[in-house]
Amino acid sequence: MATYLNETELFEKWKAIIDGTSPHASIRIGDGEAAVAAQKKILSMDFIQTVYPWVRANDINYCGVLLPNEDVRRKLVKALQQADFLGILSQTENWMFRPLADMVVKCYHLQPKSWFYAFDNYILSTKKEFYEYFQNKSVLLVGNKAKYLKKVLENRYGWNGIVGIVDCPDWRFLEIAEAEMNQYFYRVALVSAGVPGKMLTAHAKAAGNVGIDFGCGADLCLEADAAGLYAWEMKTGPKRNFVCE
Secondary structure (H helix, E strand, O other), X not given: OOEXXXXXXXXXXXXXXXXXXXXXXXXXXXXXXXXXXXXXXXXXXXXXXXXXXXXXXXXXXXXXXXXXXXXXXXXXXXXXXXXXEEEEOOOOOOOOOHHHXXXXXXXXXXXXXXXXXXXXXXXXXXXHHHHHHHHHOOEEEEOOOHHHHHHHHHHOOOOOOEEEEEOOOOHXXXXXXXXHHOOXXXXXXXXXXXXXXXXXXXXXXXXXXXXXXXXXXXXXXXXXXXOOOOHHHOOOOOOOOOOOO
């Protein structure tokens, strides 16, 4: 039976895996991923368009995709099935969070080695030891804020092993991003790219590396730096308001 890891246990597992040689993927199911996976399988598109403002508004910036899109659903589910550790939300008061995630897990028979809280990426991004551990690791940054994140991680936190950056603004750039990832030699990819980021995290694993779905951990790091703070000095969670210029 799969274990449930708290953030400390998750980080210790990550360190052991990264320091080893095995491929790995840690992927999270947020509300956007749950909606994409549920479309036309668990929830009708009429219902989804009624309850999800980003779907109704055709807002590709929310999580990097537009719905309906059965191709992205298939690729997302494949990525979730490849995850060794799977993050799920714990909030039960809103059916869009834990209840829908549980339905997705059941519908697609997801059986990771371990579960973790889907916001542990943010929690770990507030820990000093997280930044200290990665200082000398071979890291590839993936996502539309990667070039800004690289500068902050190098200048503020002293990371000296970042091998490159790969942009992926949304679903339309997925294959380009995968091809660019293939050009780098790295041990771990920190991926912050919405729904397409789940596929890119799995792609890192398929290439024999470690993929970590870092998500809004990147936002927290950038927002802290913009405020002149270290991430562990931030008193609030990420607002996702960092402007890419």
